[in-house]
Amino acid sequence: MxxxxxxxxxxxxxxxxxxxxxxxxxxxxxxxxxxxxxxxxxxxxxxxxxxxxxxxxxxxxxxxxxxxxxxxxxxxxxxxxxxxxxxxxxxxxxxxxxxxxxxxxxxxxxxxxxxxxxxxxxxxxxxxxxxxxxxxxxxxxxxxxxxxxxSTIPGVVIDKDRIITSTEALSLTAQPKSMVIIGGGVIGVELASVYARIGTEVTIIEYTDSLIPTMDRELGKALFKTLGKLNIKTLLSSKVQSAANLGEQAAIRFLDNKGAEQEIFADYCLVAVGRxxxxxxxxxxxxxxxxxxxxxxxxxxxxxxxxxxxxxxxxxxxxxxxxxxxxxxxxxxxxxxxxxxxxxxxNLIPSVVYTWPEVASVGSTEEQLKAQGIAYQSGSFPYSASGRARAAMDTDGFVKVLVSPQYGEVLGVHIIGPRAADVIAQSVVGMEYEVTAEDMYRISYAHPTYSEALKDAYLIAAGQGAINI
CATH class of the missing domain: 3.50.50.60 (FAD/NAD(P)-binding domain)
Incomplete structure (x- = not known):
């Protein structure tokens, strides 16, 4: 060479x-x-x-x-x-x-x-x-x-045995009966979904007051509910103090949302606090x-x-x-x-969480627009009103679009629902080429599709009513 x-x-x-x-x-x-x-x-x-x-x-x-x-x-x-x-x-x-x-x-x-x-x-x-x-x-x-x-946090030493990272969690040799996940960000909620679906008892401990805290807060609230349907226990506003390997289990000490010290045991403690x-x-x-x-x-x-x-x-x-x-x-x-x-x-690089339903987002969140004092109109459409979602039994979630009232500029699109990771691409294209909300609802959408929820969200944001089912 x-x-x-x-x-x-x-x-x-x-x-x-x-x-x-x-x-x-x-x-x-x-x-x-x-x-x-x-x-x-x-x-x-x-x-x-x-x-x-x-x-x-x-x-x-x-x-x-x-x-x-x-x-x-x-x-x-x-x-x-x-x-x-x-x-x-x-x-x-x-x-x-x-x-x-x-x-x-x-x-x-x-x-x-x-x-x-x-x-x-x-x-x-x-x-x-x-x-x-x-x-x-x-x-x-x-x-x-x-x-x-x-990465990890003070008091938690990753030993790759009972206190593990996503790397080890993806290659366990046997299904754990229980798992505590420190961190409710993308990695935490995805791996929580993996193990909860197959019967592992999963608890997420998240320091902030919302899951996926870097995304629009409505997405975090909706995801909290859908993960609950998988029997995932989520402890928000809770601060982990330590994790210890006890041999056959891990012990995790934390302060709950009221400041009281708690201890929980599990087969594994997965540290998912970022990289x-x-x-x-x-x-x-x-x-x-x-x-x-x-x-x-x-x-x-x-x-x-x-x-x-x-x-x-x-x-x-x-x-x-x-x-x-x-x-x-x-x-x-x-x-x-x-x-x-x-x-x-x-600003137009989309973020995706591959839970089910999936979560996808591009542009500004409501919280960011409020903090910056930027005027906006919001339009939301639930998948429970989507014919395609009903046919697939995937009715959890919604599409939310944020639009400038002055020119109809699309400021942000936030989706929790079936195939959100794919549906978001259309909005990325529209925002890249500065297509207005009216342009987005006037183009043709195949029926029935998940993407039709976008059309109705744009219609609602523009002050019109939804027209699809």
Whole structure:
């Protein structure tokens, strides 16, 4: 393999491999550095993809248990059972398939893959160390795409045994009878859904007074109710003080919403309080790259560090930790290096929670608009009034749109309901091209579809009545 490149990407997650591919398409000689034996980073191997595989599997199980009889589907020959070993095996097969796809893309785009830990020697050289063997590489440009790792809180030490992260929760060898999840954000509620659907007793302890607290508060309230239908116990405004491994169980001490000290026991304590930028071993000082106080890499609007030829993207810089954000940033950097002038509208990067019903959001929340003193009109339409949702027995949730009363500009769209992750895309397109609320309700929507709820929400926000069912 060559040792001199136009561009070296450190990290092979969604941001890393997307940046490498785009740079190769633009004619650059590219290498990618990955410290693990497989490509794909957190998202492919221990994050987005395996989580969605388990979420889909458990949703099928839950439907079979709760809805099949109503649909006229009867299970003969015994009770419904979960083969937990096969459940985890299928997740592993999905990961393997994705990794194979990435290997193919690297070969197709003539991208060299160096396996090992990358560490800067200076601003134009880095070493790759694997099993004691060191290879020195040079490049004109670098992209730091090393992602993030799970973080924790004071009093809680992750031992990967009884006090675990999402990584371990996605690969347990047996179904736990009980689980306490610290944190009611995206990771917490998704994994709560996975295990509650298959019969694990799940308790979420959330420090703030709402689930998914970074999203519109109405979404958090609605999700609280839907998770309750899965018998998930959610303790809001509660502060965890400590977690201890007792051998066969974990013990979690916390202050409840009245300030009283409580203790709860479970087979596992899953810590889902967020993630932190991962730059360990990069030796950024040797390259002269500056970092923020929180450990994230400092970048400008072009995602360039203080060192002219070194860029950083994804979880390792400020902003939401989303795979698609990292992908957009990766393409931007490759095109900036190529002399182009791309842009990213960070306000229009959608956020999604893959519970069921799904949650999706783009633009401003009501809370943000109120805090900024921005006038708006709100229109909400419930899925209980949707013919498509009734046919599918998926009537939980709603669509809410926030619109400027002056020009009809769409300020925010917030959905909790079936296929929200897909339905939100239409609003992202509309907002990107500054389509008005009237334009959004005058275009044709196929009937019956989940997306029709959007049309009615826009109609209501514009002061008209809903017309679909």
């Amino acid at each position: 060559e040792t001199q490149y136009d561009l070296i990407v450190i990290g092979s997650g969604p941001g890393g491999y997307t940046g490498a591919i785009r740079a190769s398409q633009l004619g650059y000689k590219v290498a990618i550095i990955e410290k693990y034996d497989v490509l794909g980073g957190t998202c492919t191997n221990v994050g987005c993809i395996p989580a969605k595989a388990l979420l889909d599997s458990t949703e099928h199980f839950h439907q079979a248990k709760e809805q099949f009889t109503t649909h006229g589907i009867e299970l003969s020959g015994g009770e419904l059972k979960l083969n937990f070993t096969q459940f985890i095996k299928r997740k592993a097969e999905v990961i393997s398939s994705n990794v194979s796809g990435l290997n193919y893309l690297m070969k197709k785009n003539k991208i060299d893959v160096h396996v090992g830990r990358g560490s800067f020697l200076d601003s134009s050289r880095l070493s790759v160390t694997r099993d004691g063997k060191v290879t020195e590489l040079t490049a004109k440009y670098f992209i730091i795409a090393t992602g993030s790792k799970p 932190k930028a991962y730059t360990e071993g990069l030796n950024l000082e040797a390259a002269g790259v500056e970092t923020e106080k929180n450990g994230k890499v400092k970048v400008n609007a072009q995602l360039q560090t203080n060192v002219q030829n070194i860029y950083a993207i994804g979880d390792v810089i400020d902003g939401p930790m989303l795979a698609h954000k990292a992908e957009d940033e990766a393409v931007l950097v490759a095109e900036v290096i190529n002399g182009q002038k791309p842009h990213i509208n960070y």
